[in-house]
Amino acid sequence: MESLRPSPASACAPHRKRYAAALALAAGMLAWPTLAGTLTGTLQSQIQLTAGCVIAGSSGNASGVNFGLLDFGTRPSTFTGIVNATASGGESVSGPTQIVCSPDVLGISILVGPGSYAGQGGSIGAGSRAMRNGSTAAYIPYDVFRDPAHSQAYPTGAAITGITVPANGVPFALPIYGQINKSDPSALPAGMYTDTLQITLTY
Secondary structure (H helix, E strand, O other): OHHHOOOHHHHHHHHHHHHHHHHHHHHHHHHOOOOOOOOOOOOOOOOOOOOOEEEOOOOOOOOOOOOOEEOOOOOOOOOOEEEEEEEEOHHHOOOEOEEEEOOOOOEEEEEEOOOOOOOOOOOOEEOOEEEEEOOOOOEEEEEEEOOOOOOOEOOOOOOEEEEEOOHHHOOEEOOOEEEEEEOOOOOOOOOOEEOOOOEEEEO
């Protein structure tokens, strides 16, 4: 009859299996913790845009802006007649200087300063401003206009207002056009004649 009784080792086997299974389950629970809850809500995004105008190609700075160059080209020192120039190269972009305004800007005003030599050189031609040859006393008078037909000159001390801006933020040419009108055939000293104009654009 004793041979029919289970040995002590075999009697403990089911308990060992159950213990091993419990350990495995506990290890699994430690490795994969259950989620305790959730959070729901909203996250907003925003950006504030302001109305304004910039020179095409610029970083948007409001001061120290490069409006470009009125380049009248090269002429012989004995030239007479009319020579025109268009502002170009503003903010280092090739071609005519372009302005871009936000769609809600409907008009601008532009003040063109007198330059460094206003009123000089009047004996050789027309113009309220002048360019000078280096540090000499040789001047070439010129003027700047708001239209390519050269019908409305910029005063030396006041702005021209009510300049229309194209709709929908379309770029447009800076409305500053230069003209030399030399009537005296006398020869001028050869060299580079320059002037610097302070521009203030208000929107």
